[in-house]
Amino acid sequence: xxxxxxxxxxxxxxxxxxxxEKMPVQDPSKRKNNFEEVALGYNEETxxxxxxxxIQCKTAPCKNGCPVEIDIPAFIKxxxxxxxxxxxxxxxxxxxxxxxxxRVCPQETQCESLCTLGKKGEPIAIGRLERxxxxxxxxxxxxxxxxxxPSTPAPKVAVIGSGPAGLTCAADxxxxxxxxxxxxxxxxxxGVLRYGIPEFRLPKSILDREVKYINxxxxxxxxxxxxxxxxxxxxxxxxxxxVFIGSGAGLPYFLNIPGENLNGVYxxxxxxxxxxxxKAYKFPQFDTxxxxxxxxxxxxxxxxxxxxxxxxxxxxxxxxxxxxxxxxEELPARKEEVEHAHEEGIKFKLLTNPIKIIGDSEGNIxxxxxxxxxxxxxxxxxxxxxxxxxxxxxxxxxxxVIIAIGQGPxxxxxxxxxxxxxxxxxxxxxxxxxxxxxxxxxxxGGDVATGAATVIKAMGAGKIAAKSIDKYLH
Amino acid sequence: MYKILRKEILSANIxxxxxxxxxxxxxxxxxxxxxxxxxxxGERIPLTIADFNxxxxxxxMIFQEVGKTTSQLGTMKVGDxxxxxxGPLGIPMHIKNYGRVVCxxxxxxxxxxxxxxxxxxxxGNEIISIIGARSKSILFWEDEIHKVSDKSYITTDDGSxxxxxxxxxxxxxxxxxxxxxxxxxxxxxIPMMRVLCELTKPYNVPTFVSLxxxxxxxxxxxxxxxxxxxxxxxxxxxxxxxxxxHKVNFKELNARMKRFVPEEKEAMELFRKRSSCICQ
Ligand SMILES: Cc1cc2nc3c(=O)[nH]c(=O)nc-3n(C[C@H](O)[C@H](O)[C@H](O)COP(=O)(O)OP(=O)(O)OC[C@H]3O[C@@H](n4cnc5c(N)ncnc54)[C@H](O)[C@@H]3O)c2cc1C
Ligand SMILES: Cc1cc2nc3c(=O)[nH]c(=O)nc-3n(C[C@H](O)[C@H](O)[C@H](O)COP(=O)(O)OP(=O)(O)OC[C@H]3O[C@@H](n4cnc5c(N)ncnc54)[C@H](O)[C@@H]3O)c2cc1C
Ligand code: SF4
Ligand code: SF4
Ligand code: FES
Numbered sequence: 001x002x003x004x005x006x007x008x009x010x011x012x013x014x015x016x017x018x019x020x021e022k023m024p025v026q027d028p029s030k031r032k033n034n035f036e037e038v039a040l041g042y043n044e045e046t047x048x049x050x051x052x053x054x055i056q057c058k059t060a061p062c063k064n065g066c067p068v069e070i071d072i073p074a075f076i077k078x079x080x081x082x083x084x085x086x087x088x089x090x091x092x093x094x095x096x097x098x099x100x101x102x103r104v105c106p107q108e109t110q111c112e113s114l115c116t117l118g119k120k121g122e123p124i125a126i127g128r129l130e131r132x133x134x135x136x137x138x139x140x141x142x143x144x145x146x147x148x149x150p151s152t153p154a155p156k157v158a159v160i161g162s163g164p165a166g167l168t169c170a171a172d173x174x175x176x177x178x179x180x181x182x183x184x185x186x187x188x189x190x191g192v193l194r195y196g197i198p199e200f201r202l203p204k205s206i207l208d209r210e211v212k213y214i215n216x217x218x219x220x221x222x223x224x225x226x227x228x229x230x231x232x233x234x235x236x237x238x239x240x241x242x243v244f245i246g247s248g249a250g251l252p253y254f255l256n257i258p259g260e261n262l263n264g265v266y267x268x269x270x271x272x273x274x275x276x277x278x279k280a281y282k283f284p285q286f287d288t289x290x291x292x293x294x295x296x297x298x299x300x301x302x303x304x305x306x307x308x309x310x311x312x313x314x315x316x317x318x319x320x321x322x323x324x325x326x327x328x329e330e331l332p333a334r335k336e337e338v339e340h341a342h343e344e345g346i347k348f349k350l351l352t353n354p355i356k357i358i359g360d361s362e363g364n365i366x367x368x369x370x371x372x373x374x375x376x377x378x379x380x381x382x383x384x385x386x387x388x389x390x391x392x393x394x395x396x397x398x399x400x401v402i403i404a405i406g407q408g409p410x411x412x413x414x415x416x417x418x419x420x421x422x423x424x425x426x427x428x429x430x431x432x433x434x435x436x437x438x439x440x441x442x443x444x445g446g447d448v449a450t451g452a453a454t455v456i457k458a459m460g461a462g463k464i465a466a467k468s469i470d471k472y473l474h
Numbered sequence: 475m476y477k478i479l480r481k482e483i484l485s486a487n488i489x490x491x492x493x494x495x496x497x498x499x500x501x502x503x504x505x506x507x508x509x510x511x512x513x514x515x516g517e518r519i520p521l522t523i524a525d526f527n528x529x530x531x532x533x534x535m536i537f538q539e540v541g542k543t544t545s546q547l548g549t550m551k552v553g554d555x556x557x558x559x560x561g562p563l564g565i566p567m568h569i570k571n572y573g574r575v576v577c578x579x580x581x582x583x584x585x586x587x588x589x590x591x592x593x594x595x596x597x598g599n600e601i602i603s604i605i606g607a608r609s610k611s612i613l614f615w616e617d618e619i620h621k622v623s624d625k626s627y628i629t630t631d632d633g634s635x636x637x638x639x640x641x642x643x644x645x646x647x648x649x650x651x652x653x654x655x656x657x658x659x660x661x662x663x664i665p666m667m668r669v670l671c672e673l674t675k676p677y678n679v680p681t682f683v684s685l686x687x688x689x690x691x692x693x694x695x696x697x698x699x700x701x702x703x704x705x706x707x708x709x710x711x712x713x714x715x716x717x718x719x720h721k722v723n724f725k726e727l728n729a730r731m732k733r734f735v736p737e738e739k740e741a742m743e744l745f746r747k748r749s750s751c752i753c754q
Contacts, residue, residue: 363729
């Protein structure tokens, strides 16, 4: 057996169960008309069953796939034993936002991709179990976390941005005894978790719960504070001993093709912000609109594109297309999200590259012109490069187009902090192992340093920076 | 929460409010704006900083009631609070001594024009101002503008006060009379700014306009406010709001202002219905 060396005690090995417990989901025909959560989570019975599949490998390869190094076998064992409150404690030693990561981590490429069981069958559903433990706690265990107030006047640290990077860094620093304040430019916390990822994938009540937990630790969040304008990094440094920048990758990229400023063309950021942050799906009870046509094209193939397409459907679009220039295999979105999109009736126009958006005399979109592509030789990223098929232009009638081809780092802080060293993609240059920037006492991490990545990577970067800040201040 | 300290009704649907927002007031500069959200259900709307007082910690804005949010704001009283108030946003205007500057303001555009004219005056420029409105009854801040100008002109569309006609008539005359003009600042409705830019282009006088594109976050994150300047796409909230008027694609801007007209109407009707219920 290939997993011999991982067996606990020879001779006691149970028969291994290679099939994972299914996760119940909301019926596709129903859910495409509401914003309620799609995946419904395990109950105690299914969670225990799934957890019991884990063979508790001594070397725990799964751990290496988790950017915040959760002790995965330990927390899973506690779930299997029904000790749910201890299980969540184990997780929270490393991860402040388990209910979120359990839902949105790309587990299939991280922890679960390294699970021993995955070699022969289905890996343990680590993310789902993490979600279960967090949800169980929220539903059953009264929160008794008390404020950690520093015993001696502790040094003050400023954290910019309340996305996963900032929230994690702030919570860790608070636990180490520092005085921490988060400055957030929007009127709400969470960064992309609030304005980007939709309610049906990450209910905002869960985000609120996690932020409240961080608040009870004693971390204050000041809203409407746009750093770079209301105060510069330099000015913050007069009051704060160290600064962490977690301002994210909020700058939307466009295709730079003709017609992109026509009415009816949104960036995914605008569209999702209107719907998620500003609650346009509750218009007119909420004032912000998100006008939605009947035929919607979403350009791109990542999580952002899937989210935009599925939101468009829920706002009443009749036909929604994902327009992507490579094939299904290369779609960068999470598998589960692509499956959910298929189930809900999203149509995939693959190997299709938009070249022009055509409007009417009023400046509204009429159609989108595309080229057919085919896959050629692999490029530098190892993926097969899409090549244009000659004379293959065609148009698709559309009244709304959403551009979801990526985001770059927020430029405001780099622009207003001259000593900060900036990379060629506009990212803040950091030492990956410490989060240090070119300015002593200023640290950065998350999407602003790496470009658009993942929630858990941003959290990992927040943790690393918290450790370095602690070192720096000693 | 941000408290309303002063409210003035300048004309039928133009109101002034002074808000307590010390951090914003500390940093505010001419040409910048704020974004506010009245309450939890509210929309984020941009308004220009018409005046600021760092010592008192206040920001003054002047707004015209055109739809749901501005109308709702207009019903608020001294002592009420606004939930969110973000700023200062946008790039402050570039202040230096250019020589002779003509400041043109139309309608509610007189409000953002004032701090710019004042700063330019303080920097040693000679200020000629031209302010216009549809009618005398909706003209405001005549005295304020007068105080910071070496010379000022007033126009009304209906001839009820000052020159009978448009601000562009006066500017045209100045240009034709070959008055030396080193720079023009023009703030007002899009059609006005467009006409002024077409007028000044053949004379090659640098003309700067302040754009009012529709916004959401105001921090450069959504691209809603994008405008075409020459052959580049810019975000009004972080690259502006002031741009070289000769390069602005006004046609596109004008079309983009109409993106949400049916929804805006719906919101306004609902607001009217609700507020009339309260009155009865
Ligand atoms: C639609 C969408 C779906 C996604 N889906 C997934 C997914 O399923 N799984 C996954 O792992 N990842 C997903 N991602 C990526 C993930 O959300 C990001 O990688 C992650 O949120 C980055 O965290 P961050 O803390 O670096 O930045 P952000 O989450 O971007 O937070 C940055 C915060 O800083 C604030 N800020 C910015 N500038 C300033 C300033 N000057 N002053 C004060 N505050 C400022 C912003 O308002 C924001 O709140 C998705 C992203 C999007 C857009
Ligand atoms: C940088 C900037 C500074 C501004 N400064 C001022 C100011 O000092 N005083 C003032 O009265 N107004 C100002 N505006 C315009 C003001 O923001 C809008 O009038 C307001 O958002 C309209 O909201 P509403 O809900 O009342 O009307 P809505 O019903 O939403 O809109 C009514 C009409 O106003 C236009 N409009 C909608 N949103 C905006 C918008 N964000 N900006 C401009 N027009 C819009 C549309 O053409 C729309 O049809 C400024 C706009 C910008 C971008
Ligand atoms: S945080 Fe993400 S990567 Fe880590 S164990 Fe949980 S799901 Fe896996
Ligand atoms: S989760 Fe997978 S890799 Fe990790 S201990 Fe369990 S069986 Fe082994
Ligand atoms: S308003 Fe969102 S980028 Fe300018």
